[in-house]
Amino acid sequence: xxxxxxxxxxxxxxxxxxxxxxxxxxxxxxxxxxxxxxxxxxxxxxxxxxxxxxxxxxxxxxxxxxxxxxxxxxxxxxxxxxxxxxxxxxxxxxxxxxxxxxxxxxxxxxxxxxxxxxxxxxxxxxxxxxxxxxxxxxxxxxxxxxxxxxxxxxxxxxxxxxxxxxxxxxxxxxxxxxxxxxxxxxxxxxxxxxxxxxxxxxxxxxxxxxxxxxxxxxxxxxxxxxxxxxxxxxxxxxxxxxxxxxxxxxxxxxxxxxxxxxxxxxxxxxxxxxxxxxxxxxxxxxxxxxxxxxxxxxxxxxxxxxxxxxxxxxxxxxxxxxxxxxxxxxxxxxxxxxxxxxxxxxxxxxxxxxxxxxxxxxxxxxxxxxxxxxxxxxxxxxxxx
Amino acid sequence: xxxxxxxxxxxxxxxxxxxxxxxxxxxxxxxxxxxxxxxxxxxxxxxxxxxxxxxxxxxxxxxxxxxxxxxxxxxxxxxxxxxxxxxxxxxxxxxxxxxxxxxxxxxxxxxxxxxxxxxxxxxxxxxxxxxxxxxxxxxxxxxxxxxxxxxxxxxxxxxxxxxxxxxxxxxxxxxxxxxxxxxxxxxxxxxxxxxxxxxxxxxxxxxxxxxxxxxxxxxxxxxxxxxxxxxxxxxxxxxxxxxxxxxxxxxxxxxxxxx
Numbered sequence: 001x002x003x004x005x006x007x008x009x010x011x012x013x014x015x016x017x018x019x020x021x022x023x024x025x026x027x028x029x030x031x032x033x034x035x036x037x038x039x040x041x042x043x044x045x046x047x048x049x050x051x052x053x054x055x056x057x058x059x060x061x062x063x064x065x066x067x068x069x070x071x072x073x074x075x076x077x078x079x080x081x082x083x084x085x086x087x088x089x090x091x092x093x094x095x096x097x098x099x100x101x102x103x104x105x106x107x108x109x110x111x112x113x114x115x116x117x118x119x120x121x122x123x124x125x126x127x128x129x130x131x132x133x134x135x136x137x138x139x140x141x142x143x144x145x146x147x148x149x150x151x152x153x154x155x156x157x158x159x160x161x162x163x164x165x166x167x168x169x170x171x172x173x174x175x176x177x178x179x180x181x182x183x184x185x186x187x188x189x190x191x192x193x194x195x196x197x198x199x200x201x202x203x204x205x206x207x208x209x210x211x212x213x214x215x216x217x218x219x220x221x222x223x224x225x226x227x228x229x230x231x232x233x234x235x236x237x238x239x240x241x242x243x244x245x246x247x248x249x250x251x252x253x254x255x256x257x258x259x260x261x262x263x264x265x266x267x268x269x270x271x272x273x274x275x276x277x278x279x280x281x282x283x284x285x286x287x288x289x290x291x292x293x294x295x296x297x298x299x300x301x302x303x304x305x306x307x308x309x310x311x312x313x314x315x316x317x318x319x320x321x322x323x324x325x326x327x328x329x330x331x332x333x334x335x336x337x338x339x340x341x342x343x344x345x346x347x348x349x350x351x352x353x354x355x356x357x358x359x360x361x362x363x364x365x366x367x368x369x370x371x372x373x374x375x376x377x378x379x380x381x382x383x384x385x
Numbered sequence: 386x387x388x389x390x391x392x393x394x395x396x397x398x399x400x401x402x403x404x405x406x407x408x409x410x411x412x413x414x415x416x417x418x419x420x421x422x423x424x425x426x427x428x429x430x431x432x433x434x435x436x437x438x439x440x441x442x443x444x445x446x447x448x449x450x451x452x453x454x455x456x457x458x459x460x461x462x463x464x465x466x467x468x469x470x471x472x473x474x475x476x477x478x479x480x481x482x483x484x485x486x487x488x489x490x491x492x493x494x495x496x497x498x499x500x501x502x503x504x505x506x507x508x509x510x511x512x513x514x515x516x517x518x519x520x521x522x523x524x525x526x527x528x529x530x531x532x533x534x535x536x537x538x539x540x541x542x543x544x545x546x547x548x549x550x551x552x553x554x555x556x557x558x559x560x561x562x563x564x565x566x567x568x569x570x571x572x573x574x575x576x577x578x579x580x581x582x583x584x585x586x587x588x589x590x591x592x593x594x595x596x597x598x599x600x601x602x603x604x605x606x607x608x609x610x611x612x613x614x615x616x617x618x619x620x621x622x623x624x625x626x627x628x629x630x631x632x633x634x635x636x637x638x639x640x641x642x643x644x
């Protein structure tokens with residue numbers, strides 16, 4: 001479908017008439033009816049989704065493969081557990097499916113008590129062993145400090161990158177081929193390109209750290225193009241978005257977790273980490289003019305899990321309690337080792353695009369050229385169809 | 386209903402990194418102490434003990450900056466031990482917000498330090514930790530400097546001497562059981578508790594809530610302390626801060642003390 005561009009420039013005042021996305025996203029476009037591009041894109045995307053029977057068939061195939069891979073091993077897959085809804089629900093599903101997952105919790109020094117309590121309850125009730133990947137806090141702090149100094153939008157890259165790196169590393173260590181992830185399109189399909197950055201761009205990460213970091217990074221689990229190629233092509237490790245293969249309804253999932261696992265709701269999306277809460281609820285809106293709730297709520301509208309009115313009402317509320325924001329700010333500053341003046345300066349420093357620090361684009365292009373050439377050769381000599 | 390203190394012990398190394406030892410030997414890095422204390426604080430624990438296990442061996446004083454950052458997260462009584470060599474050191478620690486100092490190596494080198502701190506701040510503010518191990522032949526002895534230096538003193542005699550010097554509390558810390566999840570060393574806890582009139586804290590080996598009751602009821606301890614139990618999900622499992630909730634403590638510990 002072709003999208004008519006609105007005659008009006010996108011301003012934050014213009015709100016999509018179907019979702020709650022608005023002009024605070026510089027890339028948003030509206031059609032003549034004031035409907036944003038995301039709504040149209042989602043309709044096109046939704047049309048490609050498999051129906052219930054096809055999803056079930058895919059799930060059955062996947063579970064059979066996971067069980068087969070786990071034969072004779074102490075575990076059959078890896079699950080990263082943060083204590084939030086998505087990963088907690090995946091863990092619950094794994095029990096229903098009779099899987100034997102290696103449950104990995106990633107400790108980057110920002111856990112809050114609720115997350116820790118949820119993890120404890122889940123492991124206790126489901127009788128799963130817990131494995132914790134403890135980040136070296138000194139190195140991780142140095143990397144987070146570098147992202148603050150770089151003044152780029154996605155200060156969560158270090159966490160997201162290293163979680164994935166840790167999961168692949170552990171899958172390889174235990175010789176497992178499947179990572180079950182909580183990523184899903186029902187709640188996480190929509191994210192404006194300028195509101196976050198490519199999580200696996202190790203070139204960008206290293207360059208930001210080289211420019212602003214102070215300590216060598218030796219212990220963090222990197223996951224750039226080559227590491228991923230190694231894990232995925234050589235070791236055959238796949239990350240599977242299992243929530244896309246079931247009916248994932250966030251509100252229902254929460255109810256179930258509360259009922260079955262004594263799970264405690266912590267409020268906003270990804271607020272299980274104090275850092276994420278402060279980043280999404282304070283830094284993004286104040287420094288970057290980004291309120292991620294608009295994308296999260298719009299996503300729920302698109303997948304039929306919230307109404308637009310509910311979303312608009314929710315957006316009237318502050319991102320979170322103002323007094324708590326101030327407490328979090330003091331804590332984040334202290335933990336990262338910034339003085340008050342330094343931190344205030346970082347919060348008003350001009351924002352920069354990630355790309356100015358370099359990207360892994362060339363690596364990726366080279367990688368795909370090699371893959372393409374290798375494929376051609378194999379086809380020529382008849383080893384591959 | 387009688388309540389007793391159930392105390393998480395956190396150990397930090399020379400770089401103020403949170404570590405957990407087994408038998409005072411092999412160390413595992415388990416994260417950032419600031420966040421750990423913050424979580425314990427939210428869980429409303431009775432009291433926390435923070436021990437710098439490298440200070441005496443390194444021959445240096447407490448890392449005041451790091452301790453200050455950690456103590457700031459605790460709105461609960463907190464004790465600190467490691468490298469305290471003078472009344473001034475203790476004064477600085479109290480100024481940071483600590484309720485109690487824990488002496489060990491220096492208390493044996495100079496019992497007068499215990500007296501001096503007790504005289505100035507009260508004996509409730511000074512505890513003495515008695516890390517002890519089994520001797521090759523016969524009995525046990527207190528081993529200071531993170532278990533590296535023999536004192537030649539048995540725990541009971543040492544406890545009596547420290548109580549006489551003015552200590553307000555004795556921590557009976559079994560090195561052999563540290564990090565092993567085998568339960569407290571009840572005979573030694575009982576012997577020390579019977580020998581002194583001041584509170585005795587049992588430490589080293591707790592594997593679960595069920596180990597606490599015998600230490601109090603049969604061992605005569607007034608409080609129990611543990612570390613692995615509160616920083617690991619279970620033996621051989623991942624790092625996860627935990628603490629029994631009030632109902633658990635009430636039903637499985639306090640209520641039984643009355644019975």
